Amino acid sequence: MAHELVGTVVGRWYVTLFGAVFLVLAVRDLGWRRTAVYSLIAVTVGTLAENGSVHFGIPYTRYTFQKQLRGDELFVGDVPLMVPLSYTFMAYFAFGTGRLVVSGPYRTRAEMPVLEYLTGVMLAVWALWIVDPVSRLGAHFFLGELFRYDGPGFWFGLPLASQLGFAATSAILIGTLTLLARREPARGVARLRDHPRVPAIGAYVGQVLLMAVTAFVVARFNHDPTVAPRADALAGATIVIGLPAVLVTTLHWRSLKIERSPALPEPDAHTPTK
Secondary structure: OHHHHHHHHHHOHHHHHHHHHHHHHHHHHHHHHHHHHHHHHHHHHHHHHHHHHHHHOOOOOOEEEOHHHEOOEOEEOOEEOHHHHHHHHHHHHHHHHHHHHHHOOOEOOOOOHHHHHHHHHHHHHHHHHHHHHHHOOHHHOOOOOOEEEOOOOOEOOEOHHHHHHHHHHHHHHHHHHHHHOOOOOOOEOOOHHHOOOHHHHHHHHHHHHHHHHHHHHHHHHOOOOOOHHHHHHHHHHHHHHHHHHHHHHHHHHHHHHHHHOOOOOOOOOOOOOO
């Protein structure tokens, strides 16, 4: 038991790291009680969804975790505990990022909360589009081989149904966070660095970049002709998806800044123009 606990906490250090960041941000945002309620719901949803997929192919289609992982880390049912634990921070980071992206850097809430919600769900799914395929390269870097889909998959081996299933679980978790944080007031913010959601967007980008850089490194140092091109394509996919998202966000925030600026006076009718 002690060996398995160490394997989960230390061996899956990236889950521990992002989990600690989540706890700090969520407690500051929601308080201990709501953070505990959300965490319990997130881990329960993750446990049911992962075990449901392993045994019945619902909601992510059928896949299996490597049997060699047993004895090295804690399991819940037939799923490593670190997997449902990761549901807590992945959804929370997407939730906070969605609110910041839609509301902009000068307000804590947007005028249309439904857009915050939908953007959060979209961001959660997009992160998985990078995290899951890179995780399947695990045998070639620090993760080790984790799981295998029965396939086939349209996105680097990920079946379309698995992504639809994750969109559904993300909708539940981000909906839970939206409900718990429904009374958050809309306040003005002087500058971006003072916005309470900046740490969440930093953590969200951090988890995506960790996996993208991992894919890039695997592509540079692995000489397997089937692995290196796939890893390179994954690193490139992060850029292909990420840069347009950054550009659209920048344009949106710029438009909010223009709206926030005082209107220019109308030119006097008797004043000649050059």
